Amino acid sequence: MTALQTAASARPAHAADSSPARPALRFLTAGSVDDGKSTLIGRLLFDSRAILADQLDTLQRRAAGEPIDLSLLTDGLEAEREQGITIDVAYRYFATPARKFIIADAPGHEQYTRNMVTAAAGSDAAVVLVDITKLDLSQHPVRLLPQTRRHTLLAQLLRVPSIVFAVNKLDAIADHGPAFEAVAQALQAFADEAGVRHAGIVPVSALRGDNVAVPMDAAWYGGPTLLELLEGLPSTAEADGAQAQATAAEAFSLPVQYVAREGDGTGDNPRVFWGRVAQGAVQVGDTVQVFPSGEQAVVAGLRRAGATVAEVQAGWSAGVVLDRQLDISRGDWLGTPSALAPVQRFSATLAWLDGEPATPGRKYWVRHGHRWVQARLVEVARRLDIHTLQPAPAQTLAVNEIGEVVFELQQPLPLAPYAQQRVGGALIVVDPATHRTSGALLVRAAA
Secondary structure, eight states, X not given: OOHHHHHHHTOOTTGGGOOTTSOXXXXXXXXXXXSSXXXXXXXXXXXXXXXXXXXXXXXXXXXXXXXXXXXXXXXXXXXXXXXXXXXXXXXXXXXXXXXXXXXXXXXXXXXXXXXXXXXXHTXXXXXXXXXXXXXXXXXXXXXXXXXXXXXXXXXXXXXXXXXXXXXXXXXXXXXXXXXXXXXXXXXXXXXXXXXXXXXXXXXXXXXXXXXXXXXXXXXXXXXXXXXXXXXXXXXXXXXXXXXXXXXXXXXXXXXXXXXXXXXXSOTXXXXXXXXXXXXXXXXXXXXXXXXXXXXXEEEXXXXXXXXXXXXXXXXXXXXEEESSOOOOOTTOEEESTTTSOOEEEEXXXXXXXXXXXXXXXXXXXXXXTTEEEEEEEEEEEEEEOTTTOOEEOOSSBOTTOEEEEXXXXXXXXXXXXXXXXXXXXXXXXXXXTTOOEEEEEEEEEEO
């Protein structure tokens, strides 16, 4: 099957039937500098009529008769407008008759990779833009840009459920069909080698609007528009709900974010332990265990969105009422008895985001769920070469490098492999001296 046939087969047959009541899809745009991410978002906003009249009037006056620069819709910082680059993550909202969307415009420059990681951590999908004008189409196979590979790998490591490749700026080259075919083959080869399961490879021209929201007039492509593809993708809430139903016996876990007393906060009103269910499901009458104390209690009540319910499941924000008073505070966990095992030394994949290298022996703060713990980087086992996708020897990790490391915690945490659970297996690393977010840790296993 050719890349064109693969792209064509990706058309979501159910997209047109999507219910407006479906959860909003949160997606980010990623890729290298000047790949057209901000323009693509501007095009989606423009074509979906999500631009206010005064915004459109301002853009038209600034254009002075020239084509409107749609990228200005997302360049919120003055420095972004002056330099013509995206620095901070900009969020925009729009809706179609089939779906609501929340877009994160992530920076493409290596210097701002941490911003991209922040956007990816809460996204349901990632649209990785590939600027076809930056690629040497005479090469066979076509060589992809490092940032395309890096952002795709980061999205995969962060378990963004759906990854879409959008090959942009087709209007700037001749022989659109063969050119897209060559780039799509390179993307497919990279995805196969890296183990990336993408949701589709689509050709677009964000500047002209070809195949973004309106189908392109090309005999060589019969697949979906980018918007059609996005309309059919599942949100994390839908995926978590489906997983919870499919794995009803999976152990329950919930990181406690907030403790409140019902009613006016006085008297005998019960305490409610609020958080977002990380895994599994729990019902009234189930026995749960508190981490780290190890105390057990029975679930006496469950709250969700101001109502009393009989059960809550993965992905839901909920409150838990226990049948007896226990010392529980923010940062503790509730879970199925014996499911929250303490871990003090673990191996992990580390995406390093700090200008100061990750050096064995250094101490950092790590955050897991809602708890802060001191930790020490014990070992950098290897780093990932993003060009060959092979592990390479390393003693440290430089900014934007990805590697396998071993950490040791001052206090045990209920860690889980990230491949099994996004919440229990993720930590952020903070430099205690500068307070910068230095890295993202994805647990592999207890060391």
